[in-house]
Amino acid sequence: MSIGILADSKGYRDRIYIVKDIILTLAEYGQLNQTALFSFCGLNITKHKKILDNLEENEMIQRTETADGKRIITMFKVTHKGMDFCHEILEPFENLFPRSGRTSSSKFE
Secondary structure, eight states: OOGGGGOOTTSOOOHHHHHHHHHHHHHHHSOEEHHHHHHHHTOOHHHHHHHHHHHHHTTSEEEEEEEETTEEEEEEEEOHHHHHHIIIIIHHHHHHSOOTTOOSOOSOO
């Protein structure tokens, strides 16, 4: 099952589930640019960029920038701290309070 399927762009998601989707999407794909990450997670860049910035500030994800001629390519990847946070905090939270229409089983081990 692809993590991108978790995203439901038509419905409301609590911030905690958005954070989990970002972390697990990065874990699945290794690293992604901002546009691909937000697309796979079904997020709006303008509305949700602060969440990405907050995850970076808290060392849950890592940003790397490389020059490609005149362009700067920014890539994101999940850190060990981010994966630990997901497994120790987010997964138990979702087991206690599953998203509507979901069972309480862990999707990523």
